[in-house]
């Protein structure tokens with residue numbers, strides 16, 4: 001029996017709620033065990049994989065699944081859907097095919113973390129891809145409306161902050177170095193998790209531009225997961241560096 005449109009819409013809605021629950025559950029768990037990759041990488045979570053191919057492979061489904069769905073989606077030909085799918089794909093084009101190859105002396109990724117990230121990217125790639133290529137409907141003039149414009153600016157500024165902050169982190173190490181230093185400049189003057197702040201802003205902007213329950217679920221899930229990671233990094237810096245700037249916040253400039 002073929003799944004009807006109404007049934008698949010319901011499935012997407014359930015998957016969106018599932019994503020928020022997953023993010024909230026992960027945030028709870030991450031209070032006790034930091035997400036095991038990067039500085040918290042540990043062989044207890046499976047055999048270590050080299051950082052570059054692990055990042056590229058785990059993130060690739062978030063690029064390929066939506067592109068495949070867009071190729072056969074009924075709504076993918078409409079301009080708002082096209083632009084929004086393009087924005088999502090552009091982020092993952094960078095994350096899967098550019099970011100991994102810029103990493104300098106990144107710590108290995110344990111197999112378990114790699115697998116979780118891979119499954120997350122398949123799940124979310126299907127959720128965002130299917131929603132935007134088949135179901136999201138926009139009135140004419142959406143691309144000139146306040147929701148899209150404000151959301152698009154948030155998405156763009158967030159992405160710029162994310163890429164710039166990752167660039168600052170990368171350049172803290174000289175070739176061959178593997179240690180950690182206090183990040184300075186850009187949004188790091190305000191928060192310890194500048195790259196995470198950028199990514200969160202990016203996906204909330206995207207959610208505003210899309211106005212779908214699926215995109216909002218992804219933004220909330222990102223907030224839960226990266227908010228926890230930012231908090232752990234902040235505490236880690238405070239313990240490791242006596243001269244760590246005391247007025248630097250965790251994630252949101254001047255607020256938190």
Ligand code: NDP
Pocket residue numbers: 037038039103104105106107162166169170172173178179180181182183195196199221222225226229
């Ligand atoms: P981190 O900030 O933990 O690390 C980023 C890179 O910079 C790593 O290569 C790390 O090396 C290096 N680095 C970090 N801090 C320092 C320092 N103080 N001194 C020297 N080098 C440093 O970010 P993540 O690896 O967690 O995330 C990378 C990107 O992926 C980010 O842009 C993030 O937003 C995104 N992401 C998105 C998620 C989502 O849910 N949408 C989930 C997870 C990540 P090392 O590996 O050796 O620690």
